[in-house]
Amino acid sequence: MKYKSQKVAYWFFALSMLLIVLQITYGFIMGFAHMGFDGLHNIIPFNAARATHNNLLVVWLLSGFMGAAYYIIPEEAQQELVSVKLAYVQLITLALVGVTAVIGFHFNWWEGRKFLEIPRELDFLVVINVITFLGIILATLFKGKKQSTTAMVLTMGLVFAALLYLPGMIWFDNQGMDSFFRWWVVHLWVEGVWELIMGGILAFLLIKLTGVDREVIEKWLYVIVGLTFLSGILGTGHHYYYIGAPEYWLIIGGIFSALEPLAFLGMALFAIHMYRKGGRNHPNKTALFWTLGSAIVSFVGAGLLGLAHTLPQVNMYTHGTLVTAMHGHLAFWGAYGMIVFAMISYALPQLTGRKLYNTVTGLYGFWLSLIGMVGMTTAFGVAGVAQVYLERRIGLDFMVAQQEIEVHFLVLVLCATIFATGITMFIIDFVRYGQPNDEALIGEDEVNSLENA
Amino acid sequence: MLSKKQAKAFFLGGTVLFSAIFLALSVETVTSSMPEKTNDSQITEAVVRGKEIWDSNNCMGCHTILGEGAYYAPELTRVYSRKGESYIKTVLMAKEPWAPRGRKMVAYALSEEEANDAVAFFKWINEMDLNGFPPEPDPALSK
Numbered sequence: 071m072k073y074k075s076q077k078v079a080y081w082f083f084a085l086s087m088l089l090i091v092l093q094i095t096y097g098f099i100m101g102f103a104h105m106g107f108d109g110l111h112n113i114i115p116f117n118a119a120r121a122t123h124n125n126l127l128v129v130w131l132l133s134g135f136m137g138a139a140y141y142i143i144p145e146e147a148q149q150e151l152v153s154v155k156l157a158y159v160q161l162i163t164l165a166l167v168g169v170t171a172v173i174g175f176h177f178n179w180w181e182g183r184k185f186l187e188i189p190r191e192l193d194f195l196v197v198i199n200v201i202t203f204l205g206i207i208l209a210t211l212f213k214g215k216k217q218s219t220t221a222m223v224l225t226m227g228l229v230f231a232a233l234l235y236l237p238g239m240i241w242f243d244n245q246g247m248d249s250f251f252r253w254w255v256v257h258l259w260v261e262g263v264w265e266l267i268m269g270g271i272l273a274f275l276l277i278k279l280t281g282v283d284r285e286v287i288e289k290w291l292y293v294i295v296g297l298t299f300l301s302g303i304l305g306t307g308h309h310y311y312y313i314g315a316p317e318y319w320l321i322i323g324g325i326f327s328a329l330e331p332l333a334f335l336g337m338a339l340f341a342i343h344m345y346r347k348g349g350r351n352h353p354n355k356t357a358l359f360w361t362l363g364s365a366i367v368s369f370v371g372a373g374l375l376g377l378a379h380t381l382p383q384v385n386m387y388t389h390g391t392l393v394t395a396m397h398g399h400l401a402f403w404g405a406y407g408m409i410v411f412a413m414i415s416y417a418l419p420q421l422t423g424r425k426l427y428n429t430v431t432g433l434y435g436f437w438l439s440l441i442g443m444v445g446m447t448t449a450f451g452v453a454g455v456a457q458v459y460l461e462r463r464i465g466l467d468f469m470v471a472q473q474e475i476e477v478h479f480l481v482l483v484l485c486a487t488i489f490a491t492g493i494t495m496f497i498i499d500f501v502r503y504g505q506p507n508d509e510a511l512i513g514e515d516e517v518n519s520l521e522n523a
Numbered sequence: 524m525l526s527k528k529q530a531k532a533f534f535l536g537g538t539v540l541f542s543a544i545f546l547a548l549s550v551e552t553v554t555s556s557m558p559e560k561t562n563d564s565q566i567t568e569a570v571v572r573g574k575e576i577w578d579s580n581n582c583m584g585c586h587t588i589l590g591e592g593a594y595y596a597p598e599l600t601r602v603y604s605r606k607g608e609s610y611i612k613t614v615l616m617a618k619e620p621w622a623p624r625g626r627k628m629v630a631y632a633l634s635e636e637e638a639n640d641a642v643a644f645f646k647w648i649n650e651m652d653l654n655g656f657p658p659e660p661d662p663a664l665s666k
Contacts, residue, residue, distance in 0.1 A: 104595070111620070111627045117584025120593045175581075182581035184591060219527075243571045245648060246561040247553060249589060289527040296534035303541040312656030313589045316556035320654065322548070386658050390590030390598055457594075465660025468597035469624040 071420045073144040075151035077506040080421050081161055082137030083414045087497050089130035089168065090407075094490050096123040101486060104472075104479040114176065121175045121187040127402060128185065129168045134410030135267050136164075139207050139228060141417050142274050146221035147214025153206055160202045167195045183248065185256045186238045193239050200232045219288035220277065223295060224270025230263035246314030253309040260401070261302040261330065261372070268368070268409050269295045269337070275361045275416055276341060281350025290344075294336045301329035308380040312389055320382040327380035331373030334405075341365035354419060356432040360412035363440060367408055371400025371447070387462045392475075393454035400447040411496065418503045423510030426503060435496035442489025446482055453478035560652040573644025576637055585628070588648065590656060596628065600657060603642070603649035611645060612638040 071077070099110055099119045108116070144151055151157055171188045174180060180187040188196065211217055211225055238255035242248040273291045277284050307323025341362050352358065375397040379388040388394070415432070419425050426432070453475040460471035558564070577583075585596040592598075602611060615638045620627040633641065 100595075106625060108627055115585075115627075115629050116595050117581045117593065117629070120584045120595070121581060178580065180579075180581050182578040182583045184583050184593070187581060187584075219531075243566050243574060244558075244561055244563055245574060245577075245589065245644075246557055246651065248574075249591060250549075250553060250557065285527060289525065289530045292527065292530035292534040293525070296530070296537045299534070299538040300541055303538075303545045306545065310552070312653045313591070314557055314561040314651045314653060315552050316560065317654055318548070319552075386656060389656060390587040390592065390594065392594050395594060462658055463661055464665045465662075466665075469626060472626070473624060 071141075071145075071417075071506075071510055072512065073150050074508065074511060075154045075157075076141050076144050076417075077421060078151065078154055078157045078161070079137040079141035079417060080506045081158070082133045082140060083410075083417070083500075085161065085165055086130045086134040086137065086410060086414075087500055089126050089133065090493060091497070092172075093123055093126035093130060094486070094493065096120075096126065097486060098483065098490075101479055101483045105476050105483070117182075118175045121180055122172050124185055125171060125175070125187055126168075129164070131402075131406050131410060133164065134406075134413065135228065135264075135271075136160075136203055137417075138267075138271050138410065138413040139203075139224060141413070141421075142224060142271070143207055143210050143221055144214075146216070146218045146274070147211050148216060149210055149214030151206060152209040152213060156202060157206055160199055160206070163195070163199050163202075167192055167199060183238075183252055186252060190239070193235075197232075197235065200235070204229060204232055218284070219291060220270055220273045220284075223266050223273070223291060227263045227266030227268075227270060231259055231267065234258050234263060244314075249313045250310065250315060253306055257306045257309055258303070260405075261305060261376075262299065264406060265298040265302070265333065265337075266295050268364075268405055269298070271409050271413055272337065272341060272361065272365060275357065275412055276344045276348075278416065279350070279352045279354070279358050279361060280344050280348025281352075282344045282348045287344060290336075290340050294333060294340055297329075297333040297336050301326050301333055305330045305380075308382075308385065311382050311385055323380070324382050328377060330380075331369065331377050334369040334373030338365045338369040353425070353427045354416060355428045356436065357412055357416035359433075359436045360408055360415050363436065364404060364408035364412050367400065367404030367440070369404075371397070371402075371404040375400055375447070375451075387458050388454065391454050391457045391462070392450050393458060396447050396450035396454050399450060400443060403443045414500070418500065421506035421510055422503045423507060424503050426499065429499055429502075431495040431502075432499045435492050435494075435499065437492070438495065439489050439492030442485050442487070442492055445485030446489060449478050449482035449485055453482070562647065562650055565647060565650070567643060567647075569640045569643035570647045572637075572640040573642070573647075576633070576641050577644060580629075580631060589651075589653065596626070598657060599645065599648075600651075600653065601649055603645040608642050608646075611642050615641055 096119045099114060100116065100123060103116050140151065140157060171192050174189060179189055181189055207225055207228065211221055234255050237251045240251060269291050273287050276282065276287050304322050304326035307319040308327040310319035311323060345362060379385055379393050379397060456475045457471055460466045460474055461468060583592040586592050587594060587598045588600055614621045615631055615633045617630055618632045620630045
């Protein structure tokens with residue numbers, strides 16, 4: 071690492087690792103409940119497990135994005151973070167708010183709005199926390215020697231993500247309106263501004279790992295995030311088909327959702343092309359695997375599997391079924407989980423000075439988690455299609471159909487075990503790296519020579 | 524060949540243009556079409572209290588409504604016409620977990636008044652125009 075303050079990133083990554091373990095644990099509780107084993111019902115009913123699973127996902131990804139920003143922005147702006155102390159305060163408060171929310175879920179303290187279950191009182195603390203984070207990032211960026219495109223796109227994504235949280239805090243008496251604005255947060259995050267964050271991190275990693283000229287990478291970054299907004303903003307319409315919104319959203323949502331995979335295809339082709347074009351043989355192959363993997367898997371999970379059920383004629387039957395869970399799992403993992411893992415894989419050797427490149431655990435961590443997640447996605451897909459047919463087409467009672475598809479949750483839990491094994495291996499490597507230290511500080515020349523080694 | 528400046532113009536121009544279209548359509552939706560299709564004028568105080576019960580107990584954490592939720596328990600958009608008022612009240616007022624075919628629901632043990640509010644909420648949802656959702660099953664397939 072070049073700047074001492076980049077060490078803050080490590081602790082955000084560590085928080086991410088802790089929270090993903092908890093998230094997976096609650097995923098298992100839900101998987102077993104779907105199979106009929108709900109022995110924990112009295113202390114952790116399904117809705118508590120579900121809210122915990124979803125919100126931990128959001129918080130560990132945000133913690134990963136924040137860690138990435140604390141690592142990338144000083145390096146891009148050529149400037150130490152303006153306040154390391156404040157960054158640590160922000161980390162601790164983020165963790166405290168997250169933990170309080172999760173505990174609250176177990177005591178019926180929440181807002182029953184999917185992905186935005188955090189109670190209103192805590193929402194205000196989240197806002198203060200995020201303003202603190204953005205204050206540090208923006209002050210560092212504009213105090214720095216330069217404002218690169220990569221840093222600007224990443225920062226723009228973070229600022230918009232914060233702004234878009236606000237519509238989710240408005241109360242509506244009308245359930246349809248409530249849903250309409252809830253998607254301003256959820257959809258415009260994951261199929262909009264979070265892609266700016268992903269694009270910014272991806273561009274940074276490609277510049278570092280492939281050695282391709284920054285100008286070339288950043289030019290294509292603009293094209294990709296342009297495609298993302300071109301398709302993603304009006305693509306929000308696919309959430310408006312059946313919630314009481316007018317019929318024109320069927321046409322608009324259908325057309326622009328069909329374009330959404332283009333942005334992800336662009337992302338995948340961009341990453342692969344830059345890798346092939348790059349002359350740099352960076353020793354950190356694990357980081358390269360995660361980087362290219364993220365670009366490719368996001369195309370399959372978010373792009374193709376999204377398209378699989380966003381046409382209105384299809385969505386009429388799949389809306390509100392496990393088909394959505396199929397798409398959701400691979401999309402979140404590919405686009406956001408894997409890019410956070412890519413960033414961590416790249417940053418750890420730089421932060422700690424330990425060059426544990428390409429370990430067996432690191433390699434197995436990548437492949438097992440990927441294979442496990444693809445298996446889980448397949449299990450959700452089979453269960454979802456069967457549910458659509460039995461419940462929506464034939465008209466079987468909900469629970470009759472659920473019992474017919476229970477067996478697919480056995481496959482899901484088995485694949486989740488493979489996934490969890492992969493994550494465990496990644497975390498073993500994380501621990502082996504140890505904590506960041508000042509001995510890892512190196513100058514620009516040394517960075518270049520290492521990267522060109 | 525595309526320059527970086529042109530790429531930036533494509534990104535910024537496209538973002539502004541499509542955001543503007545999205546905002547214009549959103550304004551139309553929430554001020555005109557949606558209130559009409561969702562019978563906004565028929566939202567009574569009882570419906571609002573019912574929604575508060577729905578939200579504060581995170582019912583969406585198991586059920587789905589308007590097709591949104593958690594896929595663990597039944598879709599409730601048309602539950603009022605499918606199951607009727609007395610069935611809904613019985614489930615919500617039950618002091619032991621309701622467990623159709625073994626899958627347990629939290630025993631909310633609502634009071635009569637609260638159950639009435641929840642029913643008012645479901646009745647209002649039941650009347651919404653949802654562009655054909657949920658779809659009717661095909662009787663020929665079940666034979």
